[in-house]
Amino acid sequence: MVRSPDRDLAARQNGFAFFGAITASLSHELNNVLATIKELSGLLEDLVHAVKPERPLNGERVISSLEKMNVQVERGRRYVKQLNRFAHSADEPEAAIDLCDTVAEIVALSQRLAKLNRVDLITELPEQMVKIDGSSFEAQHVLYRCLKAVMTAAGQGEKVVVRLSDDGPRIVVEVAGPDRAIDVSPEWLHVTERLAEEVGAVFVSEGGDSGKMLLHWEPGRAVIGEVRL
Amino acid sequence: MSHEKVLLVDDEKDFVEVLAMRLETREFDVDMVLSGEEALVKAGQRGYDAILLDLAMPGMDGIETLRRLREINPDSQVIVLTGRATVKQATEIMKLGALDLLEKPVDIEVLVEGISQAATNKFRLSEQRIAERTEEIIKRHGW
Amino acid sequence: MMNLRVDSPQAAVESSTLIPHGYYRRLRWISVSAVASVSVIPLIIMTVINYHQYEEAFRIEATRPVHRLTVSAKLSMESYLSERLSALQLVNRAASIEEMRDSAELAKWLTHIKRSFGGFVDLGLIDAAGKQVSYAGPHELIGRSYQDHDWFHEVSQRGVYVSDVFLGYRDSPHFVIAVIHDTSDGTLYVLRATIDTNAIVRRLASLAGPELNDAFLINREGILQTPSRLFGEVLGQLPFQVAENPEEPGILETKDPDGKPVLVGYAAVSNTPFEVAMINRSGVYHGDWLSLRRELVSFLIVSVLLILGMVFWGATYMINRARNADSRRATLYHKMEYTNKMAAIGRLAAGVAHEINNPLSIIHQNAGLVQDLLSVSGKEPPKEKLLSLIESVLSSVDRCSAITHRLLGFARHMDVETEEIDLELLIRGVLMFLEKEASYRNLRVDVTVDEKVPTIQSDRGQLQQVFLNIINNAFAAVEEGGSIAISVRKLNDQQVAVAITDNGMGIPEQNLAHIFEPFFTTKKGAGTGLGLSITYGIIQKLGGKIEVDSHEGKGTCFTVTLPLERKQS
Numbered sequence: 001m002v003r004s005p006d007r008d009l010a011a012r013q014n015g016f017a018f019f020g021a022i023t024a025s026l027s028h029e030l031n032n033v034l035a036t037i038k039e040l041s042g043l044l045e046d047l048v049h050a051v052k053p054e055r056p057l058n059g060e061r062v063i064s065s066l067e068k069m070n071v072q073v074e075r076g077r078r079y080v081k082q083l084n085r086f087a088h089s090a091d092e093p094e095a096a097i098d099l100c101d102t103v104a105e106i107v108a109l110s111q112r113l114a115k116l117n118r119v120d121l122i123t124e125l126p127e128q129m130v131k132i133d134g135s136s137f138e139a140q141h142v143l144y145r146c147l148k149a150v151m152t153a154a155g156q157g158e159k160v161v162v163r164l165s166d167d168g169p170r171i172v173v174e175v176a177g178p179d180r181a182i183d184v185s186p187e188w189l190h191v192t193e194r195l196a197e198e199v200g201a202v203f204v205s206e207g208g209d210s211g212k213m214l215l216h217w218e219p220g221r222a223v224i225g226e227v228r229l
Numbered sequence: 230m231s232h233e234k235v236l237l238v239d240d241e242k243d244f245v246e247v248l249a250m251r252l253e254t255r256e257f258d259v260d261m262v263l264s265g266e267e268a269l270v271k272a273g274q275r276g277y278d279a280i281l282l283d284l285a286m287p288g289m290d291g292i293e294t295l296r297r298l299r300e301i302n303p304d305s306q307v308i309v310l311t312g313r314a315t316v317k318q319a320t321e322i323m324k325l326g327a328l329d330l331l332e333k334p335v336d337i338e339v340l341v342e343g344i345s346q347a348a349t350n351k352f353r354l355s356e357q358r359i360a361e362r363t364e365e366i367i368k369r370h371g372w
Numbered sequence: 373m374m375n376l377r378v379d380s381p382q383a384a385v386e387s388s389t390l391i392p393h394g395y396y397r398r399l400r401w402i403s404v405s406a407v408a409s410v411s412v413i414p415l416i417i418m419t420v421i422n423y424h425q426y427e428e429a430f431r432i433e434a435t436r437p438v439h440r441l442t443v444s445a446k447l448s449m450e451s452y453l454s455e456r457l458s459a460l461q462l463v464n465r466a467a468s469i470e471e472m473r474d475s476a477e478l479a480k481w482l483t484h485i486k487r488s489f490g491g492f493v494d495l496g497l498i499d500a501a502g503k504q505v506s507y508a509g510p511h512e513l514i515g516r517s518y519q520d521h522d523w524f525h526e527v528s529q530r531g532v533y534v535s536d537v538f539l540g541y542r543d544s545p546h547f548v549i550a551v552i553h554d555t556s557d558g559t560l561y562v563l564r565a566t567i568d569t570n571a572i573v574r575r576l577a578s579l580a581g582p583e584l585n586d587a588f589l590i591n592r593e594g595i596l597q598t599p600s601r602l603f604g605e606v607l608g609q610l611p612f613q614v615a616e617n618p619e620e621p622g623i624l625e626t627k628d629p630d631g632k633p634v635l636v637g638y639a640a641v642s643n644t645p646f647e648v649a650m651i652n653r654s655g656v657y658h659g660d661w662l663s664l665r666r667e668l669v670s671f672l673i674v675s676v677l678l679i680l681g682m683v684f685w686g687a688t689y690m691i692n693r694a695r696n697a698d699s700r701r702a703t704l705y706h707k708m709e710y711t712n713k714m715a716a717i718g719r720l721a722a723g724v725a726h727e728i729n730n731p732l733s734i735i736h737q738n739a740g741l742v743q744d745l746l747s748v749s750g751k752e753p754p755k756e757k758l759l760s761l762i763e764s765v766l767s768s769v770d771r772c773s774a775i776t777h778r779l780l781g782f783a784r785h786m787d788v789e790t791e792e793i794d795l796e797l798l799i800r801g802v803l804m805f806l807e808k809e810a811s812y813r814n815l816r817v818d819v820t821v822d823e824k825v826p827t828i829q830s831d832r833g834q835l836q837q838v839f840l841n842i843i844n845n846a847f848a849a850v851e852e853g854g855s856i857a858i859s860v861r862k863l864n865d866q867q868v869a870v871a872i873t874d875n876g877m878g879i880p881e882q883n884l885a886h887i888f889e890p891f892f893t894t895k896k897g898a899g900t901g902l903g904l905s906i907t908y909g910i911i912q913k914l915g916g917k918i919e920v921d922s923h924e925g926k927g928t929c930f931t932v933t934l935p936l937e938r939k940q941s
Contacts, residue, residue, distance in 0.1 A: 015710065015714060016713075016714070016717075019714065019717060019718075019721075019783070020783040020784060021783075022783075023721055023779060023782070023783035024780055024783035024784055027312070027313075027776045027777075027779045027780035027783060028285060028312045028780065030728065030772070030776045030779075031312035031313070031333055031334075031773060031776045031777070031780070032241045032244065032312065032333070034333075034334050034769050034772050034773045034776065035241070035244050035312075035333035035334040035335070035773075036241060036243045036247065037334075037735060037765070037769050038334035038335075038766065038769045038773075039244055039247040039248045039251060039334070039337075040243075040247050041762050041765040041766050041769065042247075042251055042337050042766075043247050043250055043251050044742070044758070044762050044765075045759065045762050045766075046251055046254050048758045048759055048762065049759075050254070051755055057746075059746055062742070062746060063743065063746065063747070065247070066739050066742055066743050068243055068247070069735070069739045069765075070736065070740075071243075072243065073732055073735055073736045073739065076728070076732050077729070080725045080726075080728050080729050080732065081725075083721065083722075083724075083725040083728075084722050084725040084726065086721075087717075087718040087719070087720075087721035087722035087725060088718060088722050089718070090714045090715060090717060090718030090721075091714075091715045091718035091719050092715075115240075115287050116285065116286075116287050116290075117287070118287045118288050137714065137718075156288065312776075312777075312780065313777050313780045313781065315784060315833055315837075316802070316805075316833060316836035316837055316840060317832070317833045317836070319805065320801065323804075332777070333773075334769055334770075334773050
């Protein structure tokens with residue numbers, strides 16, 4: 001199979017862009033957290049400054065502000081952890097990965113995008129681990145592309161489900177939005193196929209108005225860029 | 230000049246609540262909404278001296294909201310709050326006639342100053358409008 | 373701490389596996405010409421040598437019969453002529469001078485030798501004064517004087533004479549032989565006989581036989597002495613030259629009047645002015661040689677074509693394999709490079725994430741402490757204590773947000789879009805953001821643009837970021853009332869350069885080498901120092917370069933060089 005270097009290049013530039021998008025999204029969230037903490041501490045300051053002999057400190061408000069601050073700190077830590085894990089996924093290119101983790105992580109990382117699109121993004125994952133060989137980063141990359149395409153097509157308040165199923169030899173990740181045609185360019189398809197190939201999967205975009213994208217892993221089967229549209 | 234009317238538009242609930250509280254202690258008359266759509270409704274109901282607008286919001290984003298606010302009332306004094314705008318966004322925001330672009334987290338003093346500036350601008354603009362109208366009336370009827 | 377080495381300028385320098393344009397084509401020509409020359413050149417040399425050897429063999433083969441027949445013709449002519457001379461000598465010796473002076477007696481002798489030898493036409497005696505004394509034959513020649521004739525003097529000196537052929541009164545070609553008759557009293561007479569050439573012609577024809585095309589006699593001047601089938605009648609001039617009086621029989625390759633190649637065998641007939649010439653019209657290049665030569669040449673051509681074809685195909689095949697291997701290696705290399713870059717960026721981001729964690733912990737701790745102070749002690753904590761804790765939270769937030777802002781800036785610049793950009797407009801656009809600060813601090817900003825600066829293909833957003841960063845730095849470096857000069861000029865057909873010069877405090881020399889490293893900052897506590905490293909990274913990605921020249925206390929000049937067209941990196 002002849003690989004076009006342009007397509008490889010496009011796939012790689014997409015890799016950087018993907019990294020940038022996720023990092024940017026997390027930075028935004030972190031920033032919101034920090035802004036809120038800042039306002040909370042500002043409020044505390046206001047409260048303390050307001051203390052006069054005849055007006056004692058409003059303990060209740062202080063405590064509630066502090067509680068809110070703790071919530072924000074926790075949220076911030078969660079983002080930091082996500083960012084850390086995500087950044088390290090790019091750091092460790094090839095490994096045996098648990099697809100459950102990978103799907104869960106990329107879905108978590110895509111929540112801000114889902115929020116901005118006002119889409120409910122939910123996962124359906126199996127109980128047991130689903131092992132594949134490949135780069136977690138690249139797997140997240142191709143999943144993110146699918147997620148983004150499906151979420152962009154989905155309307156406000158609609159649901160996008162990422163379903164991972166493992167029935168023996170066949171592993172499928174299904175990204176299913178509402179039944180609506182997904183508008184993607186041929187170039188987008190090429191790059192996505194190429195990225196799927198990189199993690200040993202076959203990318204299938206279901207035709208018509210199904211609004212579904214599938215990634216198959218079938219051990220022992222030659223990986224072919226198969227597209228049905 | 231106290232009790233300036235301020236509208237806070239941000240989807241980050243905790244943030245907007247606390248900010249509202251703090252501004253209120255600084256004797257501003259604060260309303261808050263969690264989306265661009267709501268902001269348009271509110272702005273249609275009341276005339277605000279200043280509108281603090283977050284850039285990244287679900288649904289209608291900050292830039293779109295800004296454009297519509299300025300369409301509804303070209304005198305709207307909008308201060309855009311953002312995590313960090315790209316240069317391209319910043320240019321667009323300035324073109325759309327925002328008063329200022331402040332990066333989150335923002336110092337309350339800077340914000341208060343911005344709001345006062347907005348209120349002054351607004352006041353001056355409405356004075357100007359009144360003057361223009363008066364002049365027009367004089368021209369038309371008073372000779 | 374994080375790895376500072378990643379993304380440092382040294383590591384970011386593109387190590388390229390690019391193969392120069394036309395490399396494979398050149399390689400192919402070199403191998404084709406090398407292999408072709410070591411195989412084709414010896415083949416050609418061999419064939420040329422063989423060709424000459426065969427040609428020589430065929431020449432010998434072709435000339436042998438001509439040579440052989442020429443020699444026998446020479447011998448035959450010599451014997452014929454010596455026979456006639458002997459006959460004449462016989463008369464000369466047998467007859468007395470009185471008999472010879474008598475024409476009737478002479479006629480008897482003529483009849484006698486005609487019968488015995490043949491070929492004689494007449495017989496005559498000439499005295500020392502050159503006067504015809506007696507004559508037997510068809511003409512009336514008595515009394516004629518030969519005093520002034522060359523042949524008469526020659527025979528007087530040499531004793532024997534054979535003349536060229538000439539046409540007699542009846543247009544019959546013949547020639548003269550003459551001998552000296554010495555009488556006892558010393559009186560000199562010359563006995564002269566005319567011989568016709570019919571017998572010679574017949575002899576030559578029979579000698580030539582079916583093998584040769586032509587046989588004739590010529591004299592030393594190349595005048596035909598007997599008729600030739602190819603070269604005309606008696607006394608005609610031969611169109612080619614043969615050696616005059618050759619000692620040895622020779623072979624000449626020439627052409628007949630029809631332009632066909634002929635082999636001419638020639639030999640001098642001793643003691644006569646004649647030479648025999650034997651013509652073989654088929655020449656050297658008759659059938660066998662021509663077909664062999666044809667085979668030889670076509671063998672050579674086919675072989676050369678075959679070799680060249682093989683060499684060409686072989687070279688193409690090998691080079692294609694090499695090219696494929698190179699391209700596979702390059703792909704692998706690029707993939708590795710990509711993976712490495714990604715990993716480096718990943719480590720960088722992970723490091724940044726880690727940096728955020730600490731201030732977050734401080735916030736958490738302080739919040740907890742305030743809570744403790746309020747709930748545990750039961751009485752109101754001192755105002756200052758609370759304020760200092762809150763202050764600590766705020767400063768941690770500032771630290772964190774500086775980092776997240778940098779991280780965001782960093783994350784935003786991982787994608788490149790290309791569009792047509794007018795640098796002057798772009799820079800003036802960027803300056804708009806700084807107008808307020810410039811007027812507030814009374815800074816002077818000059819922009820000069822060369823007339824011939826073309827538009828460039830690049831990423832607008834990223835370039836804006838680059839210039840905003842650099843100009844911002846310049847603003848930060850100058851004192852109130854300072855000045856900043858921005859110049860845009862075309863460097864060459866591929867590049868433009870933008871120089872941003874300030875008259876600020878400058879960068880200390882020991883820092884100059886590090887300013888593009890991530891996390892390098894001189895502003896203690898302010899920012900994480902990702903600014904210039906991002907700038908550096910963006911410019912690299914856009915295919916340009918950035919250089920800095922600075923003198924402490926005098927100012928700094930950043931020069932950004934950008935390509936007119938962005939190449940795929």
